[in-house]
Amino acid sequence: MGLAGVIIAFTKLFPDSASMQWLEHQMHHVEWHGLTHHDTIFPLFLFIAGISFPFSLDSQRRYGKSNKDINLKIIKRGITLVLLGIVYNGFFQLDFENIRYASVLGRIGLAWMFSALLFVRFGTRTNLAISILLLVGYWLALWLIPNANDPYSFEDNLVGTVDRLLLPGKLIYGSFDPEGLLSTIPAIAMSMFGMFTGKWIQMPIEQYSEKKKISYMLAAAALLIIIGYIWSLQFPINKKLWTSSFVCVVSGISLILFSLFYYIMDVKGYTRYALFFSVVGLNSITIYLAQEIVPFSKVSNYFLGGIIRFLPDTYGLLLGNIGYFTVCWLFLYFLYKKKIFLKV
Template identity: 50%
Template sequence: MLFPAHDLGSNDIFSREGNLASYIDRILLPGRLYLGNHDPEGILSTIPAVSTALLGMFTGEFLLSDYLKDKPLKRVLLMGIAAIILMAAGKLWNLVFPINKNLWTSSFVCWVGGLSLLLFAVFYLIIDVWHFKKWAFFFVVIGMNPITIYLAERIINFRSASNFFFGGISDLLPETWAPLVNAIGVTAIGWVFLYFLYKRKIFLKV
């Protein structure tokens, strides 16, 4: 969609301040933007973000329904086809409407939604259809308390704990490996925290 606009802030439509989403936010939410001239959770970007949530909800409704309940392989096939269609749509849309997480563009919704659905279909096949479950315990611990770890990450400094326990390892490796080691360390410490809650059957739900 093309239309004349004043005070975009930049001639570069792919810059943080020169896009339609930021322009609308500056008009409707002046002085309230998270980054001054842009808000990653602004008004316009919220609409496609809701679409992302709906994709997950529709997938859940599909699995809870009786449709193909006795034919799980066909369910996997349908999810795989839907995933490929979404990813293809995202890539094609990217030619005119770039995949951009910060703006949560519609092409980003299609691409990431399709990729997520494809991975979900693979895990559904392995765990629920083929019944290979023991290896997935690591993910079960996380999945039982997703809201807890989401909130805890904002309260508990897992990064500092990771640097304390794993900082020596990252110092021995090339500098380019440091972010990976730190990410693994943060994940490991967060998982231990969740496992502590899991063993005591402490689960935060909404």
């Protein structure tokens, strides 16, 4: 929604500051191995989608829906997200040979769908075993199957081989796609970790106090991060490959962030500033799609372009990004006030 652009523009005001250079670096994805703050945003959405499912599942069961009905709804939602991702990538240009079929929304849709189907079918222990099996199996597949000196390199990895063989249309990096087919496997485990978190939050307060729930979540987060970094010594942290070490580390980070906001808003009841986040969170898919369709930058420039022309370049860049971010948020606020929400 442009917040990263605002932060980057702000750092340009202090070109000689090492801390600002570090902050700017965090607003970009790493080229290959490694991790920045920007690399955690997409996985966090998948993790949060997982957290919400146990609550949705309980609600559906209270209304008497059978597992068959629930599973059909899960599959419908997953396929809808895949289709919306294709629309985002330019479906209406009708250039079917060169369209990119993999997408961020498609990754969320498929990973969430498969994890939700497993969550409905099996218990927590079985699903935990499946999640571990998916992460370990993905690692072994990438490590042992390719005949290459570096099976985790950009040029030669199993993920790209599978995408080139099975994924139609355009691959965003030519040789492979970061939201392709094989790398969906570890993303299923990440979504499942979110579902475990949602189920944990549902535990009766008589059995586990809120303080104990948060303590256990933070302990689990620390364990995941430690496992991820140890694993990265052999299986590097890599968002584009969605390596198992990446999943462990970003799941831990997501769990820490969730614990923090859960404590502030649900336990302590500090919801005064929740509206700002709710406006975005309740229509996150809407703004993701709208930024590809609606010329928010033109709206911002219509009101601020005159002022920007008289400002130094760095200050003009900052004001332009603030304007873009504000227009996007006001668009969502209008939908919020009208109770218009895109639900999939």
